[in-house]
Amino acid sequence: MPTSSFSVDRPLPEGVRDLLFADTAAWRGMEAVLRQTVAAWGYREITLPTFEYADTLATDVGAQIDAEMYRFFDRHGRTLALRPDMTLPTARVVGTRLYDYPLPLRLSYVGSVFRHEPPRAGRQHEFSQVGVELMGAPGSAADAESVALAVAALRAVGLPQFRITVGHVGFFRGLLAALALPDWLAARFREAVDRKAEAELGLLLNEASNLPPIARRAVLALPRLTGDAGVLIEAEGACLNATMMQALSELRAMAELLAAYGVADAVSYDLAEVRDLDYYTGITFEGFAPGLGFNTISGGRYDDLVSHFGPPLPAVGWALTLDRVLLARELQGLTLPEPTVDVLLSAHGCPDCLVWATAARQRGLRVEVDALRLAPDALWASAQARGITRTARHNGGPGMLIVRDAAGERTISAADWEEVARWQNR
Amino acid sequence: MAEPLTMALPKGRLTEDALAHLARAGYLPPANGDAGRKLVLDGADGRLRFIMVKPSDVPVFVEYGAADLGVAGLDVLREAERDVYEPLLLPFGYCRLVVAGKAGRPDQPLRLERSPRVATKFPRLTEAFFRKRGLAPELIIMSGSVELAPLVGLADLIVDLVQTGATLRENGLVELRVILESQAALIVNRASYRLRAGAVRELIDAMAEVVG
Numbered sequence A: 001m002p003t004s005s006f007s008v009d010r011p012l013p014e015g016v017r018d019l020l021f022a023d024t025a026a027w028r029g030m031e032a033v034l035r036q037t038v039a040a041w042g043y044r045e046i047t048l049p050t051f052e053y054a055d056t057l058a059t060d061v062g063a064q065i066d067a068e069m070y071r072f073f074d075r076h077g078r079t080l081a082l083r084p085d086m087t088l089p090t091a092r093v094v095g096t097r098l099y100d101y102p103l104p105l106r107l108s109y110v111g112s113v114f115r116h117e118p119p120r121a122g123r124q125h126e127f128s129q130v131g132v133e134l135m136g137a138p139g140s141a142a143d144a145e146s147v148a149l150a151v152a153a154l155r156a157v158g159l160p161q162f163r164i165t166v167g168h169v170g171f172f173r174g175l176l177a178a179l180a181l182p183d184w185l186a187a188r189f190r191e192a193v194d195r196k197a198e199a200e201l202g203l204l205l206n207e208a209s210n211l212p213p214i215a216r217r218a219v220l221a222l223p224r225l226t227g228d229a230g231v232l233i234e235a236e237g238a239c240l241n242a243t244m245m246q247a248l249s250e251l252r253a254m255a256e257l258l259a260a261y262g263v264a265d266a267v268s269y270d271l272a273e274v275r276d277l278d279y280y281t282g283i284t285f286e287g288f289a290p291g292l293g294f295n296t297i298s299g300g301r302y303d304d305l306v307s308h309f310g311p312p313l314p315a316v317g318w319a320l321t322l323d324r325v326l327l328a329r330e331l332q333g334l335t336l337p338e339p340t341v342d343v344l345l346s347a348h349g350c351p352d353c354l355v356w357a358t359a360a361r362q363r364g365l366r367v368e369v370d371a372l373r374l375a376p377d378a379l380w381a382s383a384q385a386r387g388i389t390r391t392a393r394h395n396g397g398p399g400m401l402i403v404r405d406a407a408g409e410r411t412i413s414a415a416d417w418e419e420v421a422r423w424q425n426r
Numbered sequence B: 001m002a003e004p005l006t007m008a009l010p011k012g013r014l015t016e017d018a019l020a021h022l023a024r025a026g027y028l029p030p031a032n033g034d035a036g037r038k039l040v041l042d043g044a045d046g047r048l049r050f051i052m053v054k055p056s057d058v059p060v061f062v063e064y065g066a067a068d069l070g071v072a073g074l075d076v077l078r079e080a081e082r083d084v085y086e087p088l089l090l091p092f093g094y095c096r097l098v099v100a101g102k103a104g105r106p107d108q109p110l111r112l113e114r115s116p117r118v119a120t121k122f123p124r125l126t127e128a129f130f131r132k133r134g135l136a137p138e139l140i141i142m143s144g145s146v147e148l149a150p151l152v153g154l155a156d157l158i159v160d161l162v163q164t165g166a167t168l169r170e171n172g173l174v175e176l177r178v179i180l181e182s183q184a185a186l187i188v189n190r191a192s193y194r195l196r197a198g199a200v201r202e203l204i205d206a207m208a209e210v211v212g
Helices: A021-040 A063-067 A087-097 A140-156 A169-179 A183-194 A198-207 A213-224 A231-238 A242-261 A322-331 A351-362 A376-385 A417-422 B015-024 B055-063 B074-080 B123-132 B166-170 B190-195 B197-211
Strands: A051-053 A071-073 A079-082 A105-114 A126-135 A163-168 A267-270 A283-288 A297-301 A315-321 A343-345 A367-369 A391-393 A400-405 A408-413 B005-010 B040-042 B048-053 B069-073 B085-089 B095-102 B117-120 B138-141 B157-162 B173-182 B184-188
Touching: A021 A105, A021 A126, A021 A140, A021 A322, A087 A105, A087 A126, A087 A315, A126 A140, A126 A322, A140 A163, A140 A242, A140 A283, A140 A297, A140 A315, A163 A169, A163 A242, A163 B190, A169 A183, A169 A213, A169 A242, A183 A198, A183 A213, A198 A213, A198 B085, A198 B197, A213 A231, A231 A242, A242 A267, A242 A283, A283 A315, A283 B190, A315 A322, A343 A351, A343 A376, A351 A367, A376 A391, A376 A400, B005 B015, B005 B055, B005 B197, B015 B197, B048 B055, B055 B069, B055 B074, B055 B184, B069 B074, B074 B123, B074 B173, B074 B184, B085 B197, B117 B123, B123 B138, B123 B157, B123 B173, B157 B173, B166 B173, B184 B190, B184 B197, B190 B197
Parallel strands: A163 A267, A343 A367, A343 A391, B005 B048, B005 B069, B117 B138, B117 B157
Antiparallel strands: A051 A079, A071 A079, A105 A126, A126 A315, A163 A283, A283 A297, A297 A315, A391 A400, A400 A408, B040 B048, B069 B184, B085 B184, B095 B157, B095 B173
């Protein structure tokens, strides 16, 4: 460590961070593979501004997200906001600019989003998302495509174990309508269901007067309506009205398609999922990985959003949070090595070495040229300190290179590209 | 045999009750019986692994998935505001979180206080309670012996847990308001609830049976 004085008093604000080499490499790697995956399903990427007018992003369906926006002023005193998610700006682009495009629209995006998390939650306020939106297509085929693509995305980023849990807001909304609880009780009921507080459901029912036994049974069955596609059959007994039946039949149609997509084993169902009940209008889903209590991917159908910005359009989509996928991969034992070059080359006093470096790079080799005029041993020490497994220098006669690696030193012809190609085996 | 579920247990007054209820539900406590120094203990039947943590840390262990399940008081849960499922309330660890002050303080509603200095181990719940009533409390966050604060003039009021009220009385304090009625709860990690659905459901049902 340097002994000279340096300042450590340069704090970062809460919720942001730097990513160093291995993390950045992992990030870019995941982005690349996700771009490829969603492109293969026909999704085209758009680039969105990092900030917009806060008023433009405000909708009455996203009260929660509205409270979490980072706001600041431009020089005319107008309030700007950092994008709290990518779906709102995407809906704005579609509603204001692409509304007469041939439908459906398949859009994808990659980038950071910014949210004030509650203090002490210890979460990042800036995090990276990759997401897709399928707009202009109602129905189970679009729902199934979105869920199947979510599974494909998590598989593509190499997450060994995960599960996507699918619910449908119609099921719980239908139940609430059938129960016709007073507002205060409905709010407590929903809150208990959100926490999966099974024991409290019974107590809350006691506060509701004149509930028919069938409704009571439906409420008490709710916590058990979670599991594989079998629950979509079981749940029929708990249906109290057409809204609930409709939700079930949409889920069943989607489940059949998911089997055809070959992703049924990665999907389970939860009819007691009530997150973001006000935002979504149909299916909702979240992806979970072992050991991580947060979702890695979340999405659903939100048919009411685009109409805030233009003509109404049905829409379904998801966003994957790279920060969490990376964490989930690490929890499952997958880490990437620090990115390094293939060879550290000493070119001091040897113009031909630079010619060789250029030729080697054209062949895909990663070559770092020593800039410190290091002597051979110092060159090797420098390489080792930075995880570079090989050094090369001249002095081996015309057209020759002295190569050093873990096996020792040897002299090779600078034109021995077969040998050099083997250096790329990483 | 499947990998055991990991259960975070609070070290202290809830430990014994939690283990007893689990045993009655058919989940055996650690074989060596000594929950003294070891922080990770395997249940005798291999179905559960226990980690012993500070009570206020249980929710975060469960939220982050370091434990699949946990037992925590509602007081700790509401203070921590962690994102976990709470399938069951358990019939032990009953206590209440109260506002207390010196016995001789003038008998006036809290809302007429100027900006009371309040000593507590529960800053979030305390702040929320006073703010809701339009007051701006000055919080003094302590980690023990909260009852002492009003006696030595450190604070006007305290917010603390009370079981019988004996400690308050002995220190010349009286209970003024109840913020929260608390008891123990079984909590579950959101991912484990789905990824270990079978084993988690089995435990919830077995515990529900015992709790009645």
